[in-house]
Amino acid sequence: MKRKSKAKKENSERWLLTYSDLITLLMILFILLFAMGSVNQEKYEKLSESMSNSMGKGAGLFSGTDSVLPKNGNDSIVDLGNSSGGNNSESTSQATVTPTQAAEESEAPSVTDIPKEDTTPVVTQGGTNTADISGSLENQQDMIKFQDYVNEIVADMNISASTTIIESGLLISFADDAFFDSGQDILKSDMKKGLNQIAELLNKVDNSVIIEGHTDNIPISKTNKYTSNWQLSAARAANVAQYLVEKEKVDGARLSAVGYGAYRPVATNDTIKGRSQNRRVDIIVLYNSEIGFDFEKLK
Numbered sequence: 001m002k003r004k005s006k007a008k009k010e011n012s013e014r015w016l017l018t019y020s021d022l023i024t025l026l027m028i029l030f031i032l033l034f035a036m037g038s039v040n041q042e043k044y045e046k047l048s049e050s051m052s053n054s055m056g057k058g059a060g061l062f063s064g065t066d067s068v069l070p071k072n073g074n075d076s077i078v079d080l081g082n083s084s085g086g087n088n089s090e091s092t093s094q095a096t097v098t099p100t101q102a103a104e105e106s107e108a109p110s111v112t113d114i115p116k117e118d119t120t121p122v123v124t125q126g127g128t129n130t131a132d133i134s135g136s137l138e139n140q141q142d143m144i145k146f147q148d149y150v151n152e153i154v155a156d157m158n159i160s161a162s163t164t165i166i167e168s169g170l171l172i173s174f175a176d177d178a179f180f181d182s183g184q185d186i187l188k189s190d191m192k193k194g195l196n197q198i199a200e201l202l203n204k205v206d207n208s209v210i211i212e213g214h215t216d217n218i219p220i221s222k223t224n225k226y227t228s229n230w231q232l233s234a235a236r237a238a239n240v241a242q243y244l245v246e247k248e249k250v251d252g253a254r255l256s257a258v259g260y261g262a263y264r265p266v267a268t269n270d271t272i273k274g275r276s277q278n279r280r281v282d283i284i285v286l287y288n289s290e291i292g293f294d295f296e297k298l299k
Contacts, residue, residue, distance in 0.1 A: 136206050136288040143170050146285065149201055157194035169207070169286040172198070176215070176236070176279040183224050185235040187243055195240070198283070199248035205285075208254045211244075212282040213237035216275035217262040234259025236281060
């Protein structure tokens with residue numbers, strides 16, 4: 001009797017062949033897309049010019065205006081880095097070098113062969129870079145930049161001072177003992193260096209400047225040459241302005257000096273700390289506008 005042949009077992013892994021073919025095709029597709037992501041612009045333009053000359057001007061694909069390829073060699077046809085348009089992650093900031101880019105870099109001149117532009121910053125006597133300060137301070141952004149330079153100078157002076165952007169401009173406020181001894185109107189010699197640096201900044205702009213003298217409400221000593229705090233505060237402001245004009249050549253037409261005595265306090269005069277805050281010299285750099293009273297308003 002003829003023996004029955006065993007039925008062939010069906011191959012259940014044939015799907016792997018299809019799967020491997022699909023993976024291979026996908027890999028080839030992405031390699032092609034990746035290779036197309038970088039175009040040698042110089043070589044493309046030469047090819048375009050050559051084809052245009054041989055086929056006639058304005059030949060469709062190779063004409064400069066109808067090109068479907070990127071105009072910039074750094075622009076990729078397929079954005080593989082950040083297609084979502086959202087915030088770039090740390091990994092997307094790293095550049096990927098393709099074989100085409102490597103060839104271009106090998107032909108590019110060395111960085112050391114390119115003349116370097118002189119970017120040496122302009123430094124003031126106090127070490128502050130003021131290369132981008134000039135002209136007039138017309139808006140808050142300009143004034144904030146100016147404030148940064150003043151802050152550097154004030155920090156080096158190591159004194160009690162502050163800077164504040166106010167409605168009219170930049171307020172630079174110094175404790176009165178930084179500039180003057182108690183009850184005196186003569187500038188301290190150790191303050192002149194810092195004042196010189198501030199004057200150097202003021203000479204770079206054409207904004208008007210107000211110098212204000214302030215005191216507390218304690219009556220002035222009878223032995224003092226001034227009979228009131230009002231006189232003392234005005235003399236101090238005038239002496240600062242005079243120093244800036246005579247020693248640092250700041251345009252006197254831009255400066256004004258005013259004494260307020262105890263009539264514009266910033267703190268209470270009932271405490272020692274408050275009175276200390278009220279005794280001050282303020283330098284106000286105004287936004288670029290005229291100062292003084294507008295008499296046209298009276299008409």
